[in-house]
Each structure stands twice: as structure tokens, then as C-alpha cells.
Amino acid sequence: MRVLAFSHDISLALELVSAGNSLGDVSLLITSDQEKSSEEIMGPNELLICKEIESSDQEGLVELLSSLGKEYEVLLLSGDRRGRELVGQIAQRIGGSAAVDVSSLKESNGKLVIERMTFGGKAIAIEEMSIPAVISIQKGKFKPIEGLKPSIREVKLSNFERRIELVEKREKPKVGVPLDKADIVVAVGRGFRKKEDLKLAYELADVLGGVVGSTRPLAADLKWMPEEVWIGISGVRIAPKLLIVIGASGQQQFAAGIMDSGIVVAVNTDSKAPIFEHSDYGVVMDLYQFIPILVEKLREHKGA
Numbered sequence: 001m002r003v004l005a006f007s008h009d010i011s012l013a014l015e016l017v018s019a020g021n022s023l024g025d026v027s028l029l030i031t032s033d034q035e036k037s038s039e040e041i042m043g044p045n046e047l048l049i050c051k052e053i054e055s056s057d058q059e060g061l062v063e064l065l066s067s068l069g070k071e072y073e074v075l076l077l078s079g080d081r082r083g084r085e086l087v088g089q090i091a092q093r094i095g096g097s098a099a100v101d102v103s104s105l106k107e108s109n110g111k112l113v114i115e116r117m118t119f120g121g122k123a124i125a126i127e128e129m130s131i132p133a134v135i136s137i138q139k140g141k142f143k144p145i146e147g148l149k150p151s152i153r154e155v156k157l158s159n160f161e162r163r164i165e166l167v168e169k170r171e172k173p174k175v176g177v178p179l180d181k182a183d184i185v186v187a188v189g190r191g192f193r194k195k196e197d198l199k200l201a202y203e204l205a206d207v208l209g210g211v212v213g214s215t216r217p218l219a220a221d222l223k224w225m226p227e228e229v230w231i232g233i234s235g236v237r238i239a240p241k242l243l244i245v246i247g248a249s250g251q252q253q254f255a256a257g258i259m260d261s262g263i264v265v266a267v268n269t270d271s272k273a274p275i276f277e278h279s280d281y282g283v284v285m286d287l288y289q290f291i292p293i294l295v296e297k298l299r300e301h302k303g304a
């Protein structure tokens with residue numbers, strides 16, 4: 001099978017190359033702003049460079065990937081918001097099948113067989129897709145491979161009628177290490193009684209050198225946390241080496257986002273909370289008693 005891959009994020013693009021490698025030859029598309037990384041890219045058979053658009057130009061990408069896509073059986077996109085957004089549009093344009101959040105893929109009898117989580121992470125769906133197929137790959141599922149230097153081909157974007165005009169670009173304030181790349185995450189839930197109390201979690205994250213994430217209600221409903229740090233099926237999927245979940249019940253929609261974590265420690269007053277099913281260590285205790293003691297002990301240990 002011939003595979004075409006694209007991601008706005010080069011490190012995710014290399015994961016896509018690794019995912020596509022099991023199917024056949026992989027061509028990776030890069031845009032003008034990504035060209036500086038072209039020297040470091042190893043693994044795809046071919047590197048397609050389009051100098052006319054940037055990776056943020058979703059409309060241009062739909063046009064370009066749809067026209068290039070006709071030469072390929074499988075189009076791989078990244079599992080972030082922008083990658084998922086492209087899937088449906090391109091599949092519609094090329095008359096292909098579409099799926100998002102795919103965690104494994106293989107060819108079988110000329111079709112593509114994929115796996116992805118369903119029922120909020122309670123089950124895995126195994127699906128057969130017709131060719132051409134357009135899919136987004138779940139982040140962190142495929143490790144980038146060491147490969148040879150690809151051949152390079154320049155591709156052009158044909159003229160098309162734009163319907164979207166970019167009016168302004170604004171830089172988002174930086175919130176430290178992105179949650180999905182952090183080695184240590186402290187996740188907070190509704191067990192915290194008020195916003196000010198979250199400082200306990202920030203103190204813990206600070207002493208451990210980690211970052212703070214939350215359940216959806218804290219970000220989406222209470223607005224105590226920024227939207228980009230809610231963890232779960234409708235938020236960010238994380239894979240830290242250490243995750244400490246404080247005052248979160250561990251409902252399946254949250255748990256689906258922590259499945260790839262290393263060691264999971266949960267702190268909850270309710271010994272029957274579902275979070276304990278996903279934890280290596282459980283502390284059945286009031287967070288307001290436990291977290292200050294833990295922070296103090298860790299500080300003592302660090303000699304701070």
C-alpha cells in the first residue's frame with residue numbers, strides 16, 4: 001500500500017511514518033515552515049515539500065492533500081485537533097473512508113484493518129476500512145523509527161478558490177511543558193472545594209518537577225483550569241511516567257485519557273472510586289490532609 005503522511009508537528013509526523021511503514025512505502029509531506037527540519041527527517045521513503053503553504057493553512061492543506069491523495073491508498077494524519085479536522089474533509093473530497101484516533105493498523109485482503117478505543121475506553125473496536133482510507137493516528141502509539149534519508153520531491157498547490165481568510169494570528173500564553181509531553185502530571189478533580197485550594201496541587205507539581213492537569217468539570221464547567229489541560233476522551237491523552245490523581249472519581253471518560261501512563265497514584269476519600277481500578281497505588285484519605293504532608297515530606301527529602 002502507498003501511504004501519504006502529514007502532521008503540523010514534525011515529531012508526530014515521524015510517529016505517522018512509523019505507523020505507515022508496516023503497510024508499505026511512506027511519503028511524508030512537509031510545508032514551507034517545516035522545511036528547516038527536512039535535514040533531520042529519516043524514515044519515509046520520500047519527502048514531499050510544498051513551499052507555497054504553511055502547516056497552519058488548513059484550507060490549503062485540504063486542497064493539497066486531496067489532490068496528492070489520489071496517488072495513495074492510505075492518508076495518515078496526526079491525532080491532534082488539527083489532524084482530526086482534516087480527516088473528514090479530505091475523505092469527503094477523495095471519496096475515501098474515514099476514522100479518527102486509530103491505535104493500530106494493518107492490511108488484510110486489500111482492506112485496512114484498524115483498532116481504536118470505544119465506549120469511553122472500555123472496549124477496543126476492530127474495523128475494516130475500504131481504500132482509499134483517511135485516518136488520524138492516536139498520539140504516542142508508534143515510536144519514530146531510525147531510517148534512511150528519504151528522496152526529496154517538490155510538489156505544487158494548484159490554484160483554488162479560497163473561502164477562508166486568515167485575519168490575525170495571536171500567540172497563546174505558554175503554560176509550561178505541554179501536558180501530553182510531561183513526565184510527571186498531577187491531575188486534579190472536583191474533590192477540590194474551591195479554586196484557591198488548587199495551590200496544593202501546584203505545590204506538589206512544583207516539588208516533583210511536574211505539571212498540573214484536570215478533569216473536564218474543572219476546566220469546562222467551573223473554569224478553574226485552562227481548557228488545554230483537561231485530560232480524557234474529549235481532552236488531552238497523557239502518557240507520563242508518574243501520574244498523581246487527586247480528588248477525581250476516575251469516570252471512564254477521564255480514565256480513557258490516562259491509559260498510557262506509567263505509575264498511577266490516586267488520592268480519594270472514597271475507597272470505591274473507579275480511579276483505584278486504574279491505579280498502582282491508592283491513598284484513601286482526605287486530600288486536604290494528605291497533600292500538605294506529602295509536599296512537606298518531598299521537600300524534606302529534597303533538602304529544600
Ligand SMILES: Cc1cc2nc3c(=O)[nH]c(=O)nc-3n(C[C@H](O)[C@H](O)[C@H](O)COP(=O)(O)OP(=O)(O)OC[C@H]3O[C@@H](n4cnc5c(N)ncnc54)[C@H](O)[C@@H]3O)c2cc1C
Nearest residue numbers: 189190191215216232233234247248249253254268269287
Ligand atoms: C461525552 C462526555 C465526554 C466527557 N469527557 C470527559 C473528559 O475528557 N475528561 C473528563 O475528566 N471528564 C469527561 N466527562 C465527564 C466525566 O463523565 C466525569 O463527570 C468527570 O470526569 C468527573 O470529574 P471529577 O472526577 O473531577 O468529579 P467527580 O466525579 O465529582 O469526582 C470527585 C471525586 O473527588 C473525591 N473527593 C471529594 N472530596 C475529596 C477530598 N476532600 N479528598 C479526596 N477526594 C475527594 C470524591 O470521592 C470523588 O471520587 C465527559 C462526559 C461526557 C458525557
